[in-house]
Amino acid sequence: MNRSRLVRLCSSTVLAALFLLAPRCADAIIIELTGTTDQLLYDQLGGLEGPAMDPVGNLYVLDTNTGIREVTQLGAMSPWSSTKGYQLTFAPDGTGYALESACNCIEQFTSSGQSSVLRPDTLAWGNFAVLPDGSLWANVWLGTGQGIYRIDRTTGEPTVVVAGGPGPGGSGIYYGMTPGTDGRLYVNANLDGTLAGSRIFRLDGSTLTPMAAPPNGGRAYAPGPPGWLLVISGVPGSLYTASELWLYDPVAGTSKQVARTDIYFHEYDVSFRGVAYDPSQQTAYVTENHRLWALHLDLSTPALARSWGAVKAQYRK
Numbered sequence: 001m002n003r004s005r006l007v008r009l010c011s012s013t014v015l016a017a018l019f020l021l022a023p024r025c026a027d028a029i030i031i032e033l034t035g036t037t038d039q040l041l042y043d044q045l046g047g048l049e050g051p052a053m054d055p056v057g058n059l060y061v062l063d064t065n066t067g068i069r070e071v072t073q074l075g076a077m078s079p080w081s082s083t084k085g086y087q088l089t090f091a092p093d094g095t096g097y098a099l100e101s102a103c104n105c106i107e108q109f110t111s112s113g114q115s116s117v118l119r120p121d122t123l124a125w126g127n128f129a130v131l132p133d134g135s136l137w138a139n140v141w142l143g144t145g146q147g148i149y150r151i152d153r154t155t156g157e158p159t160v161v162v163a164g165g166p167g168p169g170g171s172g173i174y175y176g177m178t179p180g181t182d183g184r185l186y187v188n189a190n191l192d193g194t195l196a197g198s199r200i201f202r203l204d205g206s207t208l209t210p211m212a213a214p215p216n217g218g219r220a221y222a223p224g225p226p227g228w229l230l231v232i233s234g235v236p237g238s239l240y241t242a243s244e245l246w247l248y249d250p251v252a253g254t255s256k257q258v259a260r261t262d263i264y265f266h267e268y269d270v271s272f273r274g275v276a277y278d279p280s281q282q283t284a285y286v287t288e289n290h291r292l293w294a295l296h297l298d299l300s301t302p303a304l305a306r307s308w309g310a311v312k313a314q315y316r317k
Contacts, residue, residue: 212253
């Protein structure tokens with residue numbers, strides 16, 4: 001797929017001008033896998049969460065101001081649902097599921113975006129995932145009922161599979177979950193609240209099997225190319241909120257950095273919020289605060305870092 005590279009122009013230039021400085025944009029710095037291209041699909045929305053892919057390749061993001069939007073390959077957005085549903089995920093038949101924070105309930109969506117409550121609840125549902133076999137999974141990240149559940153997609157009834165937290169004696173907390181390219185469920189967790197306590201587990205039956213440690217305490221957000229998960233981590237030692245995007249092999253423990261955010265002095269939060277992968281286009285879609293990026297990956301050659309200065313030089317030619 002041939003995508004043109006788009007560079008975002010800074011919109012906040014006043015403060016920079018006061019200091020007689022050229023504005024520096026807080027764009028993702030691509031760690032080039034030769035043939036990789038990047039495209040900024042959208043900017044200047046409200047905060048973005050997600051994204052998520054449906055079975056036929058449509059892309060969705062949650063705009064925290066307006067609800068869930070559908071995104072075309074060219075970056076055009078259209079309203080899909082006014083429901084502000086977090087952790088959107090899709091079953092193979094096209095049914096969507098998300099957490100509605102206003103009612104702490106599990107919402108389900110038709111392919112046209114019509115929503116209904118699958119399960120009203122008082123449990124602290126945290127994250128959702130649908131496996132290729134169509135099974136819906138959710139976790140209660142902490143507190144009453146903490147554990148990993150399989151949710152009946154017809155009745156909404158949860159069945160506990162792992163009771164308690166991921167650590168010894170049921171300690172620790174859960175974060176996200178994602179299907180792997182092997183069709184199994186991978187679970188992000190933390191044992192003790194420290195960076196070193198971050199873990200990724202694979203659910204084998206009712207057992208959480210620890211995988212190789214993810215890079216920089218990262219969390220797996222989506223299946224990537226065969227054998228890989230897409231992982232988002234923080235930048236160790238960063239004064240501001242910054243992020244890295246990795247390809248991570250949970251079995252071998254190897255990682256390849258794909259992208260990282262860059263800091264500039266008047267935007268403190270440039271963190272990656274989520275990622276989805278389209279295997280038909282070899283493209284990862286990443287939300288970065290209020291921006292949506294498309295990163296077309298080519299894993300055939302070693303990575304080459306491309307600095308922000310090099311990007312500016314490229315577009316000034």
